[in-house]
Amino acid sequence: MNVNQPSERQKMTFWEKLYLPEIARGLGITFKMLIGPKMTIQYPEEKYHPGGYYRGRPVLVLDEDGERCVACGLCSRVCPPLAIEVRAGETEREKERYPVKFEINMLRCIFCGLCEEVCPEEAIVMSKDLEMVFENRESAILGKEKLLVPVAQLQDRLEYLRMHQYYEPPARVQDA
Amino acid sequence: MPTIYIDGKPIEAREGQSILEAALEHGIEIPHFCWHPAMSAPANCRICLVKVGMPRRKPDGSFETDENGNPVIQYMPKLQPSCRYPVSEGLHVLFQVPEVIESQHAVMEFLLINHPLDCPICDEAGECKLQEYAYFYSRGKSRFVEEKNHKPKHVIWGPNVIFDAERCISCSRCIRYADEILHDPVIDFVDRGDHVTIELFPGTQFDNPYSMNVIELCPVGALTSRDFRFKARVWEMSFTPSVCPGCARGCNMYVGVLQNQILRLQPRTNMYVNQYWMCDAGRLTQYPFVNENRIDKPLVCTENGTLTEVSWEEALNAFWNKLQSVDAKEIGIVVSGMLTNEDAFALRRFIQEYIPAATVMLMTVEDPEFEDDFLRVRDRRPNTRGVQTILGDFLASLSVEEFREKVESKQLKLVWVIGEDLEQVWSEEGRRIADGADTLIVAASNASPTTQVADLVLSLATYAEMEGTFTNIDGRVQHFIPALTTAERPYRWGMKASRWDKMGAWNDRWSHGPQRHCRPLWQILSATASIAGHSWNYRKAADVFADLSQTVEGFAKMTYALLDERRGIPLGKVDEPEPPVFHYDSHRLKPESEEYRYVQVYDKAEQWW
Numbered sequence: 001m002n003v004n005q006p007s008e009r010q011k012m013t014f015w016e017k018l019y020l021p022e023i024a025r026g027l028g029i030t031f032k033m034l035i036g037p038k039m040t041i042q043y044p045e046e047k048y049h050p051g052g053y054y055r056g057r058p059v060l061v062l063d064e065d066g067e068r069c070v071a072c073g074l075c076s077r078v079c080p081p082l083a084i085e086v087r088a089g090e091t092e093r094e095k096e097r098y099p100v101k102f103e104i105n106m107l108r109c110i111f112c113g114l115c116e117e118v119c120p121e122e123a124i125v126m127s128k129d130l131e132m133v134f135e136n137r138e139s140a141i142l143g144k145e146k147l148l149v150p151v152a153q154l155q156d157r158l159e160y161l162r163m164h165q166y167y168e169p170p171a172r173v174q175d176a
Numbered sequence: 177m178p179t180i181y182i183d184g185k186p187i188e189a190r191e192g193q194s195i196l197e198a199a200l201e202h203g204i205e206i207p208h209f210c211w212h213p214a215m216s217a218p219a220n221c222r223i224c225l226v227k228v229g230m231p232r233r234k235p236d237g238s239f240e241t242d243e244n245g246n247p248v249i250q251y252m253p254k255l256q257p258s259c260r261y262p263v264s265e266g267l268h269v270l271f272q273v274p275e276v277i278e279s280q281h282a283v284m285e286f287l288l289i290n291h292p293l294d295c296p297i298c299d300e301a302g303e304c305k306l307q308e309y310a311y312f313y314s315r316g317k318s319r320f321v322e323e324k325n326h327k328p329k330h331v332i333w334g335p336n337v338i339f340d341a342e343r344c345i346s347c348s349r350c351i352r353y354a355d356e357i358l359h360d361p362v363i364d365f366v367d368r369g370d371h372v373t374i375e376l377f378p379g380t381q382f383d384n385p386y387s388m389n390v391i392e393l394c395p396v397g398a399l400t401s402r403d404f405r406f407k408a409r410v411w412e413m414s415f416t417p418s419v420c421p422g423c424a425r426g427c428n429m430y431v432g433v434l435q436n437q438i439l440r441l442q443p444r445t446n447m448y449v450n451q452y453w454m455c456d457a458g459r460l461t462q463y464p465f466v467n468e469n470r471i472d473k474p475l476v477c478t479e480n481g482t483l484t485e486v487s488w489e490e491a492l493n494a495f496w497n498k499l500q501s502v503d504a505k506e507i508g509i510v511v512s513g514m515l516t517n518e519d520a521f522a523l524r525r526f527i528q529e530y531i532p533a534a535t536v537m538l539m540t541v542e543d544p545e546f547e548d549d550f551l552r553v554r555d556r557r558p559n560t561r562g563v564q565t566i567l568g569d570f571l572a573s574l575s576v577e578e579f580r581e582k583v584e585s586k587q588l589k590l591v592w593v594i595g596e597d598l599e600q601v602w603s604e605e606g607r608r609i610a611d612g613a614d615t616l617i618v619a620a621s622n623a624s625p626t627t628q629v630a631d632l633v634l635s636l637a638t639y640a641e642m643e644g645t646f647t648n649i650d651g652r653v654q655h656f657i658p659a660l661t662t663a664e665r666p667y668r669w670g671m672k673a674s675r676w677d678k679m680g681a682w683n684d685r686w687s688h689g690p691q692r693h694c695r696p697l698w699q700i701l702s703a704t705a706s707i708a709g710h711s712w713n714y715r716k717a718a719d720v721f722a723d724l725s726q727t728v729e730g731f732a733k734m735t736y737a738l739l740d741e742r743r744g745i746p747l748g749k750v751d752e753p754e755p756p757v758f759h760y761d762s763h764r765l766k767p768e769s770e771e772y773r774y775v776q777v778y779d780k781a782e783q784w785w
Binding site for chain 2 (some may be wrong): 014065070076077082089121
């Protein structure tokens with residue numbers, strides 16, 4: 001159906017159409033910001049330290065007893081730009097699988113965080129690492145040695161994830 | 177033919193069938209774990225419970241009707257297992273009713289109480305019947321907060337099968353398979369209640385030529401393959417319908433492919449040939465030779481005696497020149513039963529047109545120890561019958577010794593071996609033939625002692641890299657399609673490929689496996705014919721097959737589409753279709769419904785090309 005929508009100009013009030021009062025109002029905001037607190041930082045001299053909400057480079061969590069990842073491949077399946085490749089192997093531990101090869105192609109990664117959301121083991125999380133410089137295509141493919149990060153450094157993000165969990169597990173009966 | 181009513185929908189069932197069987201044949205899937213058409217129905221999983229009733233009769237035998245004239249149905253007070261309940265005339269079944277759905281929810285919750293949540297490490301995840309039914313027939317939430325039962329997780333049952341007792345849902349399919357199909361009852365339930373588990377009898381092993389079928393039978397991941405363990409996730413692979421080349425039975429199978437490498441083979445239901453089964457030898461030995469030890473490019477023997485890789489153009493020119501350099505009478509050809517019908521037909525045409533006087537010998541590989549009374553047969557080549565049918569009069573009836581004498585006495589100067597290793601099959605005699613020939617041309621897919629002494633090696637495609645048909649020992653012609661890409665035939669529209677194989681770019685490390693410069697024999701021969709100045713006009717295997725069906729009597733009127741539709745056609749029986757049977761598929765990766773889409777799409781793509 002062809003309906004004539006009122007244009008932006010038709011929606012304006014009389015005072016807005018006068019133009020000059022609006023200019024003065026805009027300038028008022030500008031001058032207010034001049035004396036308010038500053039948001040800009042002098043990067044790279046000053047570093048930016050984001051909170052747990054930040055989605056930086058995806059990393060693998062390294063627990064006290066080794067890596068958490070069981071190479072289930074769900075992150076690889078859900079990854080929209082196919083950045084992740086996982087190959088599994090067998091170990092003697094209780095969880096029999098582990099990733100023999102875990103590679104993230106940072107040139108493909110779009111930092112969407114779906115891998116972290118889908119992970120059943122909380123093994124892949126988005127870190128605060130935002131500085132990524134690569135000299136060639138090959139070095140942008142990060143292997144396990146660059147991806148594994150001790151769990152102590154990721155507490156912020158893990159806490160944030162638990163607070164914002166979509167599904168709340170039922171309360172467990174505590175053993176006496 | 178009793179008529180039964182499922183949710184009011186009339187269904188023509190057969191006498192003696194169960195409700196579940198009749199419903200399945202008419203496209204209604206009643207959930208089931210323990211029932212399998214090849215085995216008895218113990219009705220112990222209880223997920224298939226339905227409400228069953230019969231029309232009520234008056235004392236005089238006539239049906240009681242309500243005020244609208246419809247019969248009054250008297251339902252049983254309790255739900256009945258549909259896998260065990262035989263059909264009878266006028267039986268009424270309620271499936272999509274709250275009572276039944278409630279029961280399904282309860283059964284699923286009960287099964288999941290002690291089932292560990294280890295789908296991330298389970299090989300079955302993705303093709304698991306329990307996963308699928310948990311999605312369709314359960315509430316989706318667990319109320320169970322106590323500790324789950326713990327049972328042994330890593331029990332080795334035999335050389336090929338590994339058992340995880342925690343994942344087992346006690347459907348008893350494997351027990352009944354060992355007992356009723358294999359007649360080798362080595363496993364049974366022990367303990368009771370939620371401690372029930374399956375154990376081997378003391379001092380026995382689950383070691384049987386058909387033991388690996390329990391892996392597909394098992395509705396959960398309790399039984400997994402030791403060979404495939406953790407190689408890949410199911411959804412990362414593509415499954416192409418194919419035919420096993422391990423023996424002349426021609427069992428139907430799926431080829432699981434990732435990164436252009438075959439990772440596993442698994443049976444595909446075909447009630448006319450292998451039913452639901454496949455032997456362990458077929459699964460374990462019929463894929464490594466496709467992945468490893470291949471001849472990637474044609475090889476030519478240089479003057480200093482080493483084999484060097486050359487392009488196909490050079491190789492075919494060398495091939496044609498070598499054939500021209502001797503008299504046709506001095507050519508001996510050794511043909512293998514590994515060739516497809518298309519290859520054999522192209523060879524027949526090539527011999528007819530260029531070297532009619534050549535001596536052609538069929539190499540048969542027979543292994544009496546391999547034979548049994550279930551599926552495996554003595555003849556270890558998939559298409560001996562087809563090659564015999566097509567080449568027919570061209571085949572010389574010679575023994576190996578006579579052939580060797582002819583070669584050593586220089587009656588045959590050029591020996592051309594197609595698709596076989598002389599030394600492996602004929603041992604000493606084969607080695608003497610290879611050494612005795614002035615010129616040895618080998619068309620082979622794998623490197624072997626014979627290819628090392630050859631003057632010219634043409635790299636041949638294996639069954640997984642080509643389209644074609646095999647004729648099995650009963651004369652059944654079965655069609656298969658390529659599962660792998662080659663450098664000669666890259667990925668085409670309509671071919672099955674997993675997400676990773678399809679979407680990968682050239683600069684991704686994982687995107688492509690090895691790409692080999694190998695061709696099927698019919699392509700080699702038609703290219704050689706074009707060097708000789710004739711155009712055979714074969715652009716795809718279907719062209720060769722069309723020509724074959726017009727020329728050879730047994731193949732008359734056959735087409736690939738027809739072969740796919742009827743799951744193979746016996747030689748000369750196109751006009752007598754077999755009675756339709758139901759091909760039951762227990763569970764596998766979804767979605768996988770359009771299995772035979774390939775042929776139509778492939779044909780369209782070819783026209784467009």
